[in-house]
Amino acid sequence: MTKEMPNQINIVYFAWVKERLGRDQEVIEFPELVENIGQLVEHLQNCDPAYRNVFTDLKKLRFALDQDFVGLDAALRDAEELAIFPPVTGG
Amino acid sequence: MTKEMPNQINIVYFAWVKERLGRDQEVIEFPELVENIGQLVEHLQNCDPAYRNVFTDLKKLRFALDQDFVGLDAALRDAEELAIFPPVTGG
């Protein structure tokens, strides 16, 4: 196994996700092993109980990668911005 | 058979029915035997070829009795106003 090079991504939060985390964005470094959104969320949960708290029920979260809705299995690849937020309630 | 007493009704015409008959309303007297709209139309056709001309195709005519849509079999009874016109095209 090669030495893991950290990747990084900008994460933005909205609505109660933002309120409960107490911030609206942050830059996160993550190991190369983390390839998709689900793995990134798990990585965050392992790093800090604050995430475990807010990301408890994944069914209540939605994700957008570079401003497109995606699922937990979406590959991070070279994406620049991940958004994590509750289901939308506009209109 | 008792002697027939003439009844009368005001008839109003609209759209091409009015244009082809050349009038927008008239009072028509009709014998008691004439009980419904279909019979009245037949009576008119027998009285004057102008009606035969305009009322040729009954499927292209619509009727309202005292301002309610009705069919050819609607009883005239004490109705005051019969309207004869083409299918409506508003909206």
Added chain:
Amino acid sequence: MIKVSVIESDFDAGSEIKNLLALGGGAVTSFIGQVRGDGTLDALELEHYPAMTEKALRKIADKALGKWDLHGITIIHRVGRLRVGEQIVLACTCSDHRQASIEACSYIMDQLKTVAPFWKKEIRQDGSESWVEERQSDLDAAKGWKN
């Protein structure tokens, strides 16, 4: 709140919509029909049956009220000569719920096309005239609603 109106003059859709917004339901739908040009059309002549028209419009509004929870309905239909581009008709509904508001507006328009005593005559730029014939698609649309 039902308002029905048959007029020769133009109407201001924006202010009619504001009147329904003032009811506070949360969902206001409006439909405006307009004389559509086709290159040779100059105007429509809208005839109606004055003694019956308001009654027919009220009946349409009452039926819509029976089908959906609505705070208000506004129906305005113009008559007389309307040139290409002019507004012909406004149907506007206010409800607590968007689907009720939209469906009721759609229903009212379908009924207007089939049970309100209006007739359209097309006036062409060359002066020729012809009465518009009923369209099967309008009859089908109106039949699509139960009752």
Added chain:
Amino acid sequence: MIKVSVIESDFDAGSEIKNLLALGGGAVTSFIGQVRGDGTLDALELEHYPAMTEKALRKIADKALGKWDLHGITIIHRVGRLRVGEQIVLACTCSDHRQASIEACSYIMDQLKTVAPFWKKEIRQDGSESWVEERQSDLDAAKGWKN
């Protein structure tokens, strides 16, 4: 002609409708959503994802254009604090045909409820706050359209 707009200030539905009437299609439908009071609600706080919102609204408009023959679409969504009675959203469509115009407007609203990055927080008169949760009926409505 597509116009999408995310603004804090109010909009004038009447003038937006006039802009679509100017296209001459003949059938203009509009839907306005408004903050509905319930006795204890004071306002809604509308948050959005600025980098994504316009893109999402354009995508909704493009999909509607792919489904119906439309001359124009206008979508305006407000953000920020909106008090009871204020307008939130406008969807407006112009087509040659009333059913296309009405259906497209309904479709756009269903999509706005489910795929546009807006979030509503309710502010009560007693100062308490709570985020609005998604409604199954909105998801069902959005799923009702093929694609």
